Amino acid sequence: MSIIYSIIIPHKNCPDLLQRCIDSIPEREDTEVIVVDDNSDPSKVDFLNFPGNTRKEVKLIFTKEGKGAGYARNVGMDAAQGKWLIFADADDVFVMETLNSEMDKQINSDADIIFFDVDWVNVDMGDTRRNWERKKMIKKGSKKAEDWLRYVSNQPWGKMLKRKFIVKNNIRFSEVIAGNDFFFSCQTGVYAKNVNIVPICIYNYLFRRNDCITANRSREAMFAKINEGIKRNIFLEKYNLSFWCDNEFKRNYLRLRKLNFSRKDAITFLMRGTPRKLLIPHMTFGFLYVMLKLVYDFIFNRKYAIGKQNL
Numbered sequence: 001m002s003i004i005y006s007i008i009i010p011h012k013n014c015p016d017l018l019q020r021c022i023d024s025i026p027e028r029e030d031t032e033v034i035v036v037d038d039n040s041d042p043s044k045v046d047f048l049n050f051p052g053n054t055r056k057e058v059k060l061i062f063t064k065e066g067k068g069a070g071y072a073r074n075v076g077m078d079a080a081q082g083k084w085l086i087f088a089d090a091d092d093v094f095v096m097e098t099l100n101s102e103m104d105k106q107i108n109s110d111a112d113i114i115f116f117d118v119d120w121v122n123v124d125m126g127d128t129r130r131n132w133e134r135k136k137m138i139k140k141g142s143k144k145a146e147d148w149l150r151y152v153s154n155q156p157w158g159k160m161l162k163r164k165f166i167v168k169n170n171i172r173f174s175e176v177i178a179g180n181d182f183f184f185s186c187q188t189g190v191y192a193k194n195v196n197i198v199p200i201c202i203y204n205y206l207f208r209r210n211d212c213i214t215a216n217r218s219r220e221a222m223f224a225k226i227n228e229g230i231k232r233n234i235f236l237e238k239y240n241l242s243f244w245c246d247n248e249f250k251r252n253y254l255r256l257r258k259l260n261f262s263r264k265d266a267i268t269f270l271m272r273g274t275p276r277k278l279l280i281p282h283m284t285f286g287f288l289y290v291m292l293k294l295v296y297d298f299i300f301n302r303k304y305a306i307g308k309q310n311l
Contacts, residue, residue, distance in 0.1 A: 004030040004107055006082030006163065009090055010072035011051075012038040017091040019051035022058065024093040026100040030107075033058045034076045035090075039066035070173035070180025073156070077166065077173075083107075085163050087156040092206050095119075099202040112165040112192035115149045117201040118158040123208040134158075141197045149197065150189030151236060151244035156181045158203045161188060178221035179228035186232045190239055219259055226252050230270070 007025060011018050018035065025033055035052055037045075037060070052058035061075060069089075077085065084106070088094065106114055117138045134153060137145035156173075169191045173184045229252070233245040256266035 001029045003032050003081040003083075005032070005084050005086060005103055005160075006076075006080035007031065007033045007086045007088060008073055008076035008080065009033065009035045009088045010038055010069040010076070011035055011040065011090040012069075012072075013040045013044045014090055015040075015045050015051050021088055021090055021093055022052045022055065024096050026096050026103070027055065027057065028100070028103065029057075031057055031103070032080070032082060034061065034079055035059070036061045036063060036072035036076045036079075038068060038072045039064050067175050068177055068180060070184075071175040073173045073180070074175065077163075080163060082163060085161045085166060086159075088203070089157065089205075092157065093204045095202050095204060098200050102198065102200060102202055106160060106196075106198075109160075109196060111194045111196040112162050113150075113188060113195045114160040115153075115195065115197045116158050116160075116203065117199055118155075118203045118205055119201050120205045120207060123206050138197055138199050141199070146195060146197065147244065150192065150195065151186060151241055154182045154185040154232075155205075156185060157205070165192065174228055174231075176224040176228060177218070179225035182225070182228040182232050183235065186235055190235070190241070222255050223259055226255055 005028070009018065009021060022033060022035070025031070033052065033055070035058060037050075039062075040047075047062075050060060052060060059079065061079060063072065063075060065071060073087065102116065115138065117135060134149075137148045137153075166188070169187070171184060171187045171191065174180045174182070233242075236242060236245050252270055253266050256269060257263070261269065
């Protein structure tokens with residue numbers, strides 16, 4: 001039987017969680033599971049008993065470059081043979097029953113992207129909750145909801161993407177330390193000619209204080225996320241979609257100040273990624289925030305310390 005679905009999982013240093021993820025994937029003859037290991041530490045991973053090595057549909061790829069999840073996902077895409085691409089993080093799980101059912105239903109869909117609902121599970125608290133914004137959009141199924149899923153939702157998981165469409169448009173993940181999926185998801189949303197929205201949950205995003213994949217909070221990671229957000233904004237403006245641009249001017253300004261950017265350099269840097277239509281409102285709000293913060297610190301005799309805190 002030919003391969004219809006390629007499930008791609010980047011991995012680094014969390015074999016137990018990876019095994020749990022693989023165990024949540026239904027065993028199907030039309031499915032391949034591609035695990036790309038991003039140069040894991042041998043002291044943390046038993047490579048002789050690597051997760052998935054006993055399942056025939058699992059393909060293991062070991063890279064030594066250590067370039068991050070974006071690079072690992074690109075390696076997985078290059079190795080994929082399926083008609084559809086499905087992405088997962090190694091520390092998340094699928095909802096096996098609904099995923100298996102939707103794989104049966106969506107084989108011949110004419111969509112470039114199929115969006116599904118996702119449950120967010122707080123592992124530390126032991127409770128399950130919905131991503132309410134995504135759930136609301138999934139439930140609505142309106143044009144605005146479709147646009148939000150196309151241009152704002154930046155996760156690669158919780159969807160099926162047609163591989164032919166990805167290859168035709170040469171869409172790749174950014175090979176950066178953090179935020180590798182921002183531009184990828186934005187490009188897929190812009191280039192997709194037809195999308196479907198299915199209000200069925202097929203994926204559980206498991207979040208915790210120290211995520212295996214997403215917990216990098218270094219200075220380099222912060223800068224990479226800001227830069228990827230700016231690149232995304234520039235791309236959206238190019239296609240007259242500035243309405244959907246990231247408007248986190250204040251938060252990114254404070255992030256850059258923590259990276260020891262001067263006020264002038266931080267604002268100059270952010271200006272190039274803020275759409276012209278939104279630039280004045282963003283600048284005004286950013287300056288207003290900074291001035292109010294200065295006044296507050298002066299009144300309460302506190303030393304103004306934006307940019308002085310360690311991450």
